[in-house]
Amino acid sequence: MDAAALTSRFPATQDLAGKDMPTYRVAGSDLLAVVSALRDEQGFDLLADLCGLELQGRPVRFGVVIHLLSTTHKEYVRLHVDAANDRVPSVSSLHPGANWHEREAFDMFGIVFEGHPDPRRILMWDAYPYHPLRKDFPLAGIEVPFPAADVAEVTGQKVEPAPMMGGPFVSHGGKLSEGEPSALDQSWTEEKPKA
């Protein structure tokens, strides 16, 4: 790891003196150039991890942490990037493996990755309104309305049924026959008692 080459070429880069591996804070505008220089000149060929983080004691709320690994020199490097206005340039053009990690950081924190080829949610469903890993999101979660109002009115259900409902190994929704193994009887709720 040639630290001097990095800090002299990118003056905005700040050495954070990481205890377990070299750690730098990189300006968002430099990120793509830094990652590409590390990959092509210093052998950091594998993006080990990319995740979002709610920052403490920084002017911006969110940041992104990238861990790069060199399979030839057997060492790691960590890059911190502040997400000014919740936006960070996407590195998935340099490391295609970052694609899903960035989708997850968007899903969990709401960080927007500029230039991302497929900016969708990944773990939560597409219409989900919150970003659950933010510190102001409660651990118990927030109940969200069932997406289809007409279905909700008839069945009284508040959560979406499992997508395998109606599949070959799952009994049919609604009324279940006696003795049929079932996970959830959705024909009644607390408001609408069992007939």
Next chain:
Amino acid sequence: MKITKEISIGDVAARSEELRGENMTLNMGPSHPATHGVLRLSLELDGDKVVKCDPVIGYLHRGDEKIAENMTYNQFVPYTDRLDYLAPLANNVAYAIAVEKLAGLKLPARCEAIRVLTCEMARISSHLLGIGVYAMDTGAWTVFMYTFNEREKLYTLFEELTGARFTTSYTRIGGVTRDIPDGWLPKVSAFCDGVERTIDEVDKLLTRNGIFLERTEGIATISKEMALAYGLTGPNLRASGVPFDLRKDKPYSGYEQYDFDVPVGVKGDCFDRYLVRMEELRQSVRIIRQVVKTMPGGAWYAEDAKKIFLPPKAKVMTKMEELIQNFMLVTEGPQIPAGEVYFEAENPKGALGFYVVSNGGGVPYRLRIRGPSFVSLSILPAIVPGNFLTDVASILGSLDFVMGECDR
């Protein structure tokens, strides 16, 4: 212009006439035996050929990272069981080492050796299942029966060691929950003899089996460059010809003392990934034999870490200092200094990484889990198109993923 229609599996045969010439969207999963859990693939088919593959994940998302921010370090250990639930012991160890690295703890040699032993047993357990179900995915039933038989013996050993067959929760920050029981190591040696015979049998059944070769050879080849670009780790990376193994290249928990080889593939197709796992099984047996032979004596937990590891139970009820220590640790959690750490361990599925940010105290500020299966699946949109629908099961099995770790 091609039109894409969405239809269910049952309709395919009945409507094949009118669909001729159109691309078809087929949902494979989330409840499908070849997807090994709750993975859903949204496939676009042109006849029998896949032209587009869009994995839909998140069906097993439990919010482990959110949960971790709200409990003490030791309370999170049972949650790590449920990441890669085919090798819970390896997850326990990876998590414990990550936090210990942040705390700057040095563990006694016996504890490290026990951890290496359990990690390698977990690897055997995971690979046996991986190969067994892979054979089943490609049409061979018998192999699964052989490998599951051996796994059952492993579970009996795990139960004797940890008290649980499946959800072991064996490690604590600074050590393990209990020492090795008397007479357990000879049983491990006996298991090694048995599993070697089984590996040979599986080898004879599969490796030169014509049907198996046709289903796996040359399918979904991942080049070295591609494997690195997508961040693959573990057997999937090594099968593509990158000789990188964290046990060798970033040794942890005393792996450097043991003698073992790292198998590396040549072509990076499904068959190479199978071969790498077969050889890793043999190497794991080799490591286990060495650990059993050289198991050091002494303490099995960090005795000087008074603010991290619980005192022995016998002393808690008789000594005041230990009682206070026990009380503080249980109520406030192990005291970990402020800072950040990233640690990856070579798990059966690949590199399981933990990024821990601590503000001091007993609860992490942020705990990020880098699941190797999540990364392995992200390559699917690049390697599945161009293959036949029947090959999808073969490709999925060769990547050996587990959804508990992918969705977290």
